[in-house]
Amino acid sequence: KRWPFLEAGSFRYAYFSTEGGALHCRxxxxxxxxxxxxxxxxxxxxxxxxxxxxxxxxxxxxxxxxxxxxxxxxxAGAWVLKLFPELDGELKTYRTALAYVEPPADLKAAWQAAPVVLDVGGAIDGYVIPPSGGAGMKFGSGLHRVPTSDADWNRQPVAGEGEAIRNLFSPPIARIAEYRVTEVVTCAYT
Structure with missing residues (x-):
C-alpha cells in the first residue's frame, strides 16, 4: 500500500532507510x-x-x-584511459544508457514520495531514481552496459533502447508498459 508501484508477491523483502537519496552530478x-x-x-x-x-x-x-x-x-571519467592508457587492465570503460520515464498519473504522487531504489533485485542489476532535484524519474540497469575501448563510441540512443531498459523492471515494478519513455541518455563510465 505504501508503494503501489511495486508488484505484490514479486519480491521477498525490501529494506527502507530515510537517509540518503539521489546524487545529482551536475x-x-x-x-x-x-x-x-x-x-x-x-x-x-x-x-x-x-x-x-x-x-x-x-x-x-x-x-x-x-x-x-x-x-x-x-x-576525465570514462575518458581517463585516453590520458593514462597504462591504467587499461585496472580500469574498463563501458557504454550504457538510462531511460527517463513518466509514470502513470495515478502513481505519480507515490513516486514523488518514494526513496531511491538501489537494486530492484534478481538478475536485473537495476536501480530506479524517483523524480528529485528537478530531474525526471529514471531507470538504469547493469544488464544494458557494453564494454568499449572508446568512451565516445555509440553515444546516440537507438530506437527502442529506452523501452528495452524500462521493460527489464517488470517485475517488481507493476504496470511497466504504462511508464512512458520521455528521454534516453547514453553514458560512458569506468
Whole structure:
C-alpha cells in the first residue's frame, strides 16, 4: 500500500532507510567548481586535455595550448584511459544508457514520495531514481552496459533502447508498459 508501484508477491523483502537519496552530478560538479574558484583555484571548464605529464605538472589542451601547475586534478571519467592508457587492465570503460520515464498519473504522487531504489533485485542489476532535484524519474540497469575501448563510441540512443531498459523492471515494478519513455541518455563510465 505504501508503494503501489511495486508488484505484490514479486519480491521477498525490501529494506527502507530515510537517509540518503539521489546524487545529482551536475549540481555536484557546478558546486565543486564554485567552491574551487572561491578557494583560489583556476578552473578551466570545457577544456579538453589531450596530454598529461603528472610528474612535471604539465598539460596540453586540444587547442595546442600548454599549462603548467603545482597540482593537476584529472576528472576525465570514462575518458581517463585516453590520458593514462597504462591504467587499461585496472580500469574498463563501458557504454550504457538510462531511460527517463513518466509514470502513470495515478502513481505519480507515490513516486514523488518514494526513496531511491538501489537494486530492484534478481538478475536485473537495476536501480530506479524517483523524480528529485528537478530531474525526471529514471531507470538504469547493469544488464544494458557494453564494454568499449572508446568512451565516445555509440553515444546516440537507438530506437527502442529506452523501452528495452524500462521493460527489464517488470517485475517488481507493476504496470511497466504504462511508464512512458520521455528521454534516453547514453553514458560512458569506468
Amino acid at each position: 549540481k555536484i560538479a557546478s558546486g565543486l567548481a564554485k567552491w574551487l574558484r572561491a578557494n583560489g583555484a583556476n578552473v578551466y571548464e570545457n577544456s579538453k586535455v589531450v596530454e598529461v605529464d603528472a610528474e612535471a605538472g604539465h598539460i596540453v589542451l586540444e587547442s595546442g595550448e600548454t599549462m603548467q601547475a603545482d597540482r593537476i586534478v584529472v576528472a
